[in-house]
Amino acid sequence: MENKIMRKKWYSILAGGCTASLLLLSGCADTSKTTTSAPANSDNKIKIVAAENFYGEVAKAVGGNRVEVTSILDNPNVDPHDYEPTAETSKLVNDAQVIVYNGAGYDAWMDKVIKSSSSASSKSAIQVAEDIMGVKEGENEHVWYDPTTMPKLAIKLADDLSKLDPIQKEAFNKRAQSYIKSLEPLKEKVQELKQQSTTNIDVSEPVFDYMAKALNLKVNNSKFARAIDEGTDPAPSDIAALQNDLNGKKVKLLVHNTQNSTPVVDNIVKLANSNSIPIVKVTETEPKGKNYLQWMVDQLDDVAKAIESK
Numbered sequence: 483m484e485n486k487i488m489r490k491k492w493y494s495i496l497a498g499g500c501t502a503s504l505l506l507l508s509g510c511a512d513t514s515k516t517t518t519s520a521p522a523n524s525d526n527k528i529k530i531v532a533a534e535n536f537y538g539e540v541a542k543a544v545g546g547n548r549v550e551v552t553s554i555l556d557n558p559n560v561d562p563h564d565y566e567p568t569a570e571t572s573k574l575v576n577d578a579q580v581i582v583y584n585g586a587g588y589d590a591w592m593d594k595v596i597k598s599s600s601s602a603s604s605k606s607a608i609q610v611a612e613d614i615m616g617v618k619e620g621e622n623e624h625v626w627y628d629p630t631t632m633p634k635l636a637i638k639l640a641d642d643l644s645k646l647d648p649i650q651k652e653a654f655n656k657r658a659q660s661y662i663k664s665l666e667p668l669k670e671k672v673q674e675l676k677q678q679s680t681t682n683i684d685v686s687e688p689v690f691d692y693m694a695k696a697l698n699l700k701v702n703n704s705k706f707a708r709a710i711d712e713g714t715d716p717a718p719s720d721i722a723a724l725q726n727d728l729n730g731k732k733v734k735l736l737v738h739n740t741q742n743s744t745p746v747v748d749n750i751v752k753l754a755n756s757n758s759i760p761i762v763k764v765t766e767t768e769p770k771g772k773n774y775l776q777w778m779v780d781q782l783d784d785v786a787k788a789i790e791s792k
């Protein structure tokens with residue numbers, strides 16, 4: 483019970499306080515039960531903050547009931563590239579023992595928040611892109627679209643959590659293994675869809691690129707995509723090349739990151755539509771109501787449909 487109330491309180495902090503409907507749904511104004519209760523961490527759970535919700539999911543899966551996980555970026559309507567941390571974020575990070583974030587410049591705000599935290603040196607901070615996938619700043623930072631990333635992260639988390647709670651080592655390892663096993667359908671889907679010969683595609687920005695590579699789909703407009711990712715204007719020659727791809731039907735599909743759209747991208751999507759080039763919609767963050775596996779598999783199903791269509 484204690485634990486449930488705690489989570490509700492955390493939720494209300496994240497949601498920016500109590501609204502009337504939240505109050506009814508979650509009872510988050512019911513503080514009378516918590517004010518006299520034991521100190522917040524009396525249950526000794528390891529507090530984990532994940533910058534992105536897909537990493538928070540792995541932390542929950544591996545940590546089980548030994549951890550309390552909060553994900554910062556979990557709104558599919560917001561572009562995570564533009565996120566600004568709040569005072570609540572700083573507090574969550576300050577109180578956490580383990581931080582999981584992407585790194586490689588994707589969520590540089592987290593570096594600053596950790597640095598300004600009073601207990602920075604005692605925290606275990608995992609930068610998935612750099613520490614696990616060897617991706618440096620300036621390279622494509624969207625490593626969660628690489629189907630090999632989450633299994634590696636699960637193992638790393640089991641190791642780090644075991645250091646904090648050695649008695650639970652076996653349990654952490656077991657849960658990591660069952661999480662990895664649960665991702666088997668994704669591995670199978672990738673194998674199933676992997677193209678025999680290189681197939682050209684265009685993308686609105688690079689979020690999907692690691693998955694495209696795993697499927698043997700070649701991104702034909704990397705320079706355009708990088709400009710959109712960096713928030714700059716693509717060069718006119720790169721826009722022209724992309725228009726030429728679409729008008730000449732030289733690509734099998736267009737991947738559209740709906741969380742990072744600009745007027746230039748909108749025009750490209752329209753042009754793809756008018757040329758009957760299939761569009762596969764993807765997002766940066768895990769959509770509400772789906773876990774990582776469902777999210778990825780659903781997107782791959784859309785890729786399959788696009789490839790099959792004439």
Ligand SMILES: [Zn+2]
Nearest residue numbers: 689711742766
């Ligand atoms: Zn992005």
